[in-house]
Amino acid sequence: MAARVIVTTSGKGGVGKTTSTANIAAALAKFGKKVVAVDADVGLRNLDVIMGLENRVVYNFIDVIEKTCKMAQALVKDKRVPGLYLLPAAQTRTKDAVNPEQMIGLVEELKPEFDFVLLDCPAGIEGGFKNAAAGADEALVVTTPEIPAVRDADRIIGMLESMGKSPIRLIINRLRPNMVQDGDMLAKDDILDVLSIDLIGVVPEDESVIRSTNNGEPMTMTLDSPAAHAYLNIAERLLGHDVPLMDLESYATRGFFSKLKKFFTGKKK
Amino acid sequence: MDFFKKFFGGDKDSSGQVAKDRLRIVLMHDRTDITPQLLEDLRDEIIDVLTKYMEIDEKKIDISLDKDDQRAVALVANIPVIKIKRGKVDVN
Structure with missing residues (x-):
């Protein structure tokens, strides 16, 4: 086995990198792959919490790099889905505690044991991003339909391209189909036009994300929700399956006011 | 209705x-x-190329990237020429 190594990144914070990493990792494991999600956000770790594994963290990957423990001791096995593992980040260290060469070494150690190594990258374009991206072959760029997020995604895509990552594919997160229909949100194609990279999935805004974070259970494990569906599709596309994009308009629930508004303004879309 | x-x-x-x-x-x-x-590097290289063909006033060269509010971006260069070299081009 030689794992595919994929970094999840965005530039801007708070767009859903960690949520995406956790859900895609769980989905890939559900499809029978052996997956490790690596929290590359040293000092601000959160992947453990999103995956609901925070109580089982003993060692972290910096302990592995510094040879305080063996890799097998640092890996946290998720008991809910076979084949799913977490490699936590250190919470009490800073991003300077590692360098890109050490990250590459770490990934090389994981590669023979897994089908997928997913690296959850910190926000920003400095050391933390460079460390996380160094070990990866492919990249997933997460953005939301807002100018600041798309702008930062553009910057990150440029950096990933210059680092030779390929393919680099886009996840549009937290899209609100209602608002797009009303012309009050950047649409999928508006974003693709300016970023001109391949899209791997669109995840609709969904309250289930908050519930799943509260419960520490990635949506793709159990919940049947629009966002869970979208992440399962993304995982399938990563596996090379040709899955059509979800019909997000069917999720657009329209209230009385918006119907009234549509009637008076005559907006078709 | 309005x-x-x-x-x-x-x-x-x-x-x-x-x-x-x-x-x-x-x-x-x-x-x-x-x-x-x-921009400085670009300027130096442009000067190198141009001086093969002409004598230019290096002190008065003005190269800048012009960005207006529209979508266009232009590289604007104002390069005063003193005299065009004749005959063989000196290529080192």
Whole structure:
């Protein structure tokens, strides 16, 4: 086995990198792959919490790099889905505690044991991003339909391209189909036009994300929700399956006011 | 009917369209953001090439990247020529 190594990144914070990493990792494991999600956000770790594994963290990957423990001791096995593992980040260290060469070494150690190594990258374009991206072959760029997020995604895509990552594919997160229909949100194609990279999935805004974070259970494990569906599709596309994009308009629930508004303004879309 | 249209904000550009236009301009500017060092290097190389063919007034050269509010970006160079070299081009 030689794992595919994929970094999840965005530039801007708070767009859903960690949520995406956790859900895609769980989905890939559900499809029978052996997956490790690596929290590359040293000092601000959160992947453990999103995956609901925070109580089982003993060692972290910096302990592995510094040879305080063996890799097998640092890996946290998720008991809910076979084949799913977490490699936590250190919470009490800073991003300077590692360098890109050490990250590459770490990934090389994981590669023979897994089908997928997913690296959850910190926000920003400095050391933390460079460390996380160094070990990866492919990249997933997460953005939301807002100018600041798309702008930062553009910057990150440029950096990933210059680092030779390929393919680099886009996840549009937290899209609100209602608002797009009303012309009050950047649409999928508006974003693709300016970023001109391949899209791997669109995840609709969904309250289930908050519930799943509260419960520490990635949506793709159990919940049947629009966002869970979208992440399962993304995982399938990563596996090379040709899955059509979800019909997000069917999720657009329209209230009385918006119907009234549509009637008076005559907006078709 | 017009009152209702105005009330519901139907006569404005949708904010999505505004975002799209602003995003395009922001990215255009970002992508052509050039460091002073790069511009300096560019200037030196342009001078190297030009001096093979003509004598130019290096002190009065003005090269800049012009970004207006529209989508276009132009490299604007003003290079005073003193005299064109004749005959053989000196290529080192």
